[in-house]
Amino acid sequence: MTKSLTVGNLHPEDDHMHAVSEHPSHNESMFFNFFDDALGMGGFVRIGNRPNEGYAEMTFCVFLPSGELLMQWAKPALPSNDVFSAAGLKFKVLEAGRRLSVSYVGEAVRIKDPLEMRQPGKALRGNPSVPTRLKLDISGMGPMIGDRDGTSPDAVIFLDGVGHYQQVIAAMGELSVGEDLWMLNARGVRDHSWGPRQWHSILRDRSLWISFGTDLTFIACKTWLDTERPPDEMGCVIEYDEVTPLRSIGIHSHFFADSYYHDQVVLKVTDVRDRIFTIDGKVLAYVPLRHRKEGRETVYLGQAMTRFEMNGRQTLGLSEYFDAESTVAALISLSRRGEFVVE
Structure with missing residues (x-):
């Protein structure tokens, strides 16, 4: 039990990008989930950089109040592991362990029934693409919890051989989808990991x-x-x-x-x-x-x-x-x- 910015052997600076190992499956990823109880909506966004394989993985997934799903996925080329930026989705660290930003500008597919994703190609081609903008101000609402090198099995949050932590967050901002606009006051958890995955x-x-x-x-x-x-x-x-x-x-x-x-x-x-x-x-x-x-x-x-x-x-x-x-x-x-x- 603690009252500090980090739990485990982490440093606040671990919020930033890390050196790339020689492992062919080296990955550095960040993930945010966020849910607004009052609006009955939420979802997650993720970027996974795979520098030794030359690409990033990007996922944008939001459940809308109507029951529809807003979905986008991409696997763009990755020039470097310097930033989290992939196919219109960007994560920035403004103050390590305390403040970050999430933004997305691009198209997303508005899928009537999320279960249509059983056949992803058909779902993504058969539903309308709509202009989408997401802007979230992320605040850490508790410490970063984890292990910076994956060598402490007794760590509260642990992945063997991988730097990893999670943190409770508040997410304030807005989501616009076509002509629809929602002002978000959400809670959730974020995750950051780096190493072979x-x-x-x-x-x-x-x-x-x-x-x-x-x-x-x-x-x-x-x-x-x-x-x-x-x-x-x-x-x-x-x-x-x-x-x-x-x-x-x-x-x-x-x-x-x-x-x-x-x-x-x-x-x-x-x-x-x-x-x-x-x-x-x-x-x-x-x-x-x-x-x-x-x-x-x-x-x-x-x-x-x-x-x-x-x-x-x-x-x-x-x-x-x-x-x-x-x-x-x-x-x-x-x-x-x-x-x-x-x-």
């Missing part, structure tokens, strides 16, 4: 980001690297500037019938102070994404705007489910029972 290096993952306010945020991640080992668990409770690690993470998932798409989740966590929290989540909107690579099995990434409730408090947040193709058949079979699955 491969989408296909894990088997399954469950990540939940739940911010009820500056006084109470949960980060809970559970990762299965293979079928032989128990899952890795990491996460914490953030109460203002105080960070308490989680000792155990229990996830109970319910899936749409005949699918691996989750529609409900119950998170049961115990922190190192032996406090027990149970949070109920109901998926309001779900987008099925995927990542393909020649010679590797497809991985599926379900991103869901989720209404979370605990002790009478409610908030919107993100539940992210990652499943390698080889695990999907078992989930579909379990979904037909109509029961919660303990994960």
Whole structure:
């Protein structure tokens, strides 16, 4: 537990870009999720620089109040790892650990039903592209939590061999889509990592980001690297500037019938102070994404705007489910029972 700008061996300067290693899969990425409870909308933006492969990955994904999805994805050439700027999406650090900006200027596809992304090519070609502008002022609402080189397995937020941290944020700004305009007053969590990363290096993952306010945020991640080992668990409770690690993470998932798409989740966590929290989540909107690579099995990434409730408090947040193709058949079979699955 602490009250400082960083937790772990991080420095505030880790908010900036890092030297590129010789590893062919070196990646430096930043991710922001943000949700406005009053408007009933939110989503995430991500840039992943892959300098040794010569390209960046850009994702823009926002769930609109109408139930529609605003989506854009690109893989532009990357001249250097000096900045986060890809296909109209830009992230800037204004004051390390405290203030950042997110902006997007370009086209996005307005998709009537997010589930159309089961066939991404068809969805992106068959729905209208609209002029889109996003401008967010990001404020850190708690410390940067993580490990700067991925060598401290006891770190609260940890990726083996990779610099990584997360931080609770407030996101203020506006989103314009064609003639529609929303003024956003959102909460969420951001993530920054640097080092060797491969989408296909894990088997399954469950990540939940739940911010009820500056006084109470949960980060809970559970990762299965293979079928032989128990899952890795990491996460914490953030109460203002105080960070308490989680000792155990229990996830109970319910899936749409005949699918691996989750529609409900119950998170049961115990922190190192032996406090027990149970949070109920109901998926309001779900987008099925995927990542393909020649010679590797497809991985599926379900991103869901989720209404979370605990002790009478409610908030919107993100539940992210990652499943390698080889695990999907078992989930579909379990979904037909109509029961919660303990994960």
